[in-house]
Amino acid sequence: MRVKDLRELPQLADGYSYLYVEHCRVDREQQAIAIHDASGKTPVPCAALALLMLGPGTSITHAAILTLSDNGCLVVWCGEQGIRFYAQGLGKNRSSRQLERQARLCSSPKMRLRVVRKMYEKRFGEPLSPDLTLQQIRGKEGLRVRSTYERLSVETGVPWSGRSYKRDSWKNADPVNKALSVANSCLYGICHAGIVALGYSPGLGFIHTGKQLSFVYDIADLYKTDITIPMAFHAAAEGVAHVESEVRHRCRDAFVEARLLKRIVEDIEDLMGPEYDDSVEQETFAIDPAAPGGIWDPDVGTVSGGINYEFAAGGERR
Secondary structure (H helix, E strand, C coil): CCCCCHHHCCCHHHCCCEEEECCEEEEEECCEEEEEECCEEEEECCCCCCEEEECCCEEECHHHHHHHHHCCCEEEEECHHHCCEEEECCCCCCCCHHHHHHHHHHHCHHHHHHHHHHHHHHHHCCCCCCCCCHHHHHHHHHHHHHHHHHHHHHHHCCCCCCCCCCHHHHHHCCHHHHHHHHHHHHHHHHHHHHHHHHCCCCCCCCCCCCCCCHHHHHHHCCCHHHHHHHHHHHHHHHCCCCHHHHHHHHHHHHHHHCCHHHHHHHHHHHHHCCCCCCHHHHHHHHHCCCCCCCEEECCCEEECCCCCCCECHHHCEC
16 A cells, blocks of 8 residues: 555654665665665665665666655765765655744854854763853864874774875775765765755755755764764774775664664754644645645735635735
């Protein structure tokens, strides 16, 4: 039976993280999808899949895209190892209310600074003194990250000479920098999926700005020192043969174990403040994603769409 009501699906916070595929064909398999490659066919249940990353050499059928969309799975077309993002599909959310709130917070310097401070407080795990300037906070953050790199270098025995990522000379990077790039790319993907699924824009960042993934970088930075940086150093210390593939698999398992999607949802909701009570609107869009939205009115706010407002009762022009 085809799912019609999004409330029947698992919540994003309960999702199974992400799946990266390359050099394969993706098509529909009953009410799920299947991956076809040189080793054969692999069925993939997608009802609780948050993100499907399509790497090079991948083709996907219209039916598979429709199935993934019906199940609220974000589809991203990306480069090798998931390093670069080229295009994206839609997540579950069909309302613009969260996006409108995000735009207001970004547009007000006072409210934006409030969100930025909350982001840094989440990174530090403690309140920040109101006397600290933003420049001082950034200095503390830089020290925190550098200390994390140095501490893990000592703990794992992996030499550390600084963060280096150059797309044009990927093969020349040392193992720990390769591992960091791949792990962070996976982290960006799952944060991207969470942001879009909740109805926010990946491009309207608060700390980062000017890029189409600025908000993704903001949210991902909340988890790097806890998840991706330690993972990268430990993978490099073990000297695995194919560090990129190994790190991707470890990310998948670590994200599930840490209930990362749940953390992403809770952190974004906390950063954005109280949510709108749009349960009726969300239910409408869940039943029919193509239903028309409202129309803006300067006096009353939002009015229903699809109504002729040219003349009011009694023939008076509105």
